[in-house]
Amino acid sequence: MDNTLQSIRYQRGSLQLLDQRKLPLETDYLNIRDATDGWSAVRDMVVRGAPAIAIAAALSVAVEVFNFDAFAGTAADAASFLENRLDYLVSSRPTAVNLSDAAIKLKQIISKAAAVAPDANSVFQAYIKAAEIMLEDDVASxxxxxxxxxxxxxxxxxxxxxxxxxxxxxxxxxxxxxxxxxxxxxxxxxxxxxxxxxxxxxxxxxxxxxxxxxxxxxxxxxxxxxxxxxxxxxxxxxxxxxxxxxxxxxxxxxxxxxxxxxxxxxxxxxxxxxxxxxxxxxxxxxxxxxxxxxxxxxxxxxxxxxxxxxxxxxxxxxxxxxxxxxxxxxxxxxxxxxxxxxxxxxxxxxxxxxxxxxxxxxxxxxxxxxxxx
Incomplete structure (x- = not known):
């Protein structure tokens, strides 16, 4: 494993973002629990850079839905919830297109999953997997x-x-x-x-x-x-x-x-x-x-x-x-x-x-x- 700096630390169910406002004097990671935390981190420039903004936002929703104790709704309700969260996150920074582009692509995946999923959890799992693939693909890109x-x-x-x-x-x-x-x-x-x-x-x-x-x-x-x-x-x-x-x-x-x-x-x-x-x-x-x-x-x-x-x-x-x-x-x-x-x-x-x-x-x-x- 190389010694590359990481702005994003992620494992399923957990997301930490390096608070770049404090660099280079302090190296401090903030726990991101949901889309609200993700929105604030993007808007306040805890995380910045067009690719990182998109990935951090997508993963903040993935962490939120992974840690749900229960979700009272159908597969269609789960899709609607995810789409609303993505729309909310896009409003955090208007200039970088990567964030809105990621939201559009993730919505397409959500829609396809909801059409065949037997329950809400299946939609959430499809979303989580898609967000994680974004993280992997960015490094290769x-x-x-x-x-x-x-x-x-x-x-x-x-x-x-x-x-x-x-x-x-x-x-x-x-x-x-x-x-x-x-x-x-x-x-x-x-x-x-x-x-x-x-x-x-x-x-x-x-x-x-x-x-x-x-x-x-x-x-x-x-x-x-x-x-x-x-x-x-x-x-x-x-x-x-x-x-x-x-x-x-x-x-x-x-x-x-x-x-x-x-x-x-x-x-x-x-x-x-x-x-x-x-x-x-x-x-x-x-x-x-x-x-x-x-x-x-x-x-x-x-x-x-x-x-x-x-x-x-x-x-x-x-x-x-x-x-x-x-x-x-x-x-x-x-x-x-x-x-x-x-x-x-x-x-x-x-x-x-x-x-x-x-x-x-x-x-x-x-x-x-x-x-x-």
């Missing part, structure tokens, strides 16, 4: 993203002996069930001996880069340097960055991508300095129902996260009476993105310099390699 990304970058940047990669926010084991997306690519590059250095931004406004990504990089013994968000352009100008790799909370059909606030600035800087900018995300982060990033709902966080130290948990550090605008995410337009790294391969641009995300996803879902082989 992340490792595939890392492998595809590392191979692609080495091919694209073959003139470089070793690569230095800049990343933003946290996209590692703490943001997923394990291994990570953008940070998974960095891990894979390091494992293959081709990573010179990883640079991570502090990532305002919640410092998820300095508190979490830096923590993971040190834990994994990956050569890394922390920079202020505002230092990224100077770093690129000094020719210290081979590529920028970030995660995604939602990817629109045209390739526009929502990610932690500050991502758009990095993409603009990378474009100016002729540095390739990549997005690494599972297919579950792609939302074909929205045509562009203009349709993505951007969550706004509490002013306290800027007005107080420790991401809003400590003493006030800003001037009293100042107004605050604190969006959690921004949208990077597709024209600034060189490629989207997924577990099924890399979505690259057509001759028209646009992404055909829908075609890639359809081929991937039909188990046809997007490269045509």
């Amino acid at each position: 992340n490792k595939a993203i890392g492998s595809h990304g590392a191979s692609f970058l080495q091919h694209q940047l073959k003139n470089s002996n070793k690569l230095s990669v800049l990343t933003h926010c946290n996209t590692g084991s703490l943001a997923t069930a394990g291994y990570g997306t953008a940070l998974g690519v960095i891990r894979a590059l390091h494992a293959e001996g081709v990573l010179e250095r990883a640079y991570c931004t502090e990532t305002r406004p919640f410092n998820q880069g300095s508190r979490l990504t830096a923590f993971e990089l040190v834990h994994e013994k990956i050569p890394a340097t922390l920079i202020a968000d505002s230092a990224a352009a100077a770093l690129m100008k000094d020719c210290r960055v081979s590529a920028v790799i970030v995660g995604a909370d939602r990817v629109a059909a045209n390739g526009d991508t929502a990610n932690k606030i500050g991502t758009y600035s990095l993409a603009l800087c990378a474009k100016h300095h002729d540095i390739p900018f990549y997005v690494a995300a599972p297919l579950t982060s792609i939302d074909l129902s929205i045509l562009s990033g203009q349709e993505i709902v951007i969550e706004e966080r509490s002013p306290k996260e800027l007005l107080h130290s420790r991401g809003g948990l400590g003493e006030q550090v800003a001037a009293s009476g100042i107004s605050v605008w604190n969006p959690a995410f921004d949208v990077t337009p597709a024209n600034l993105i060189a490629g989207i790294i997924t577990e099924k391969g890399v979505i690259t641009k057509l001759v028209s310099n646009t992404f055909d995300v829908k075609d890639f996803v359809q081929k991937a879902e039909n188990k046809v390699c997007p490269c045509g082989k």
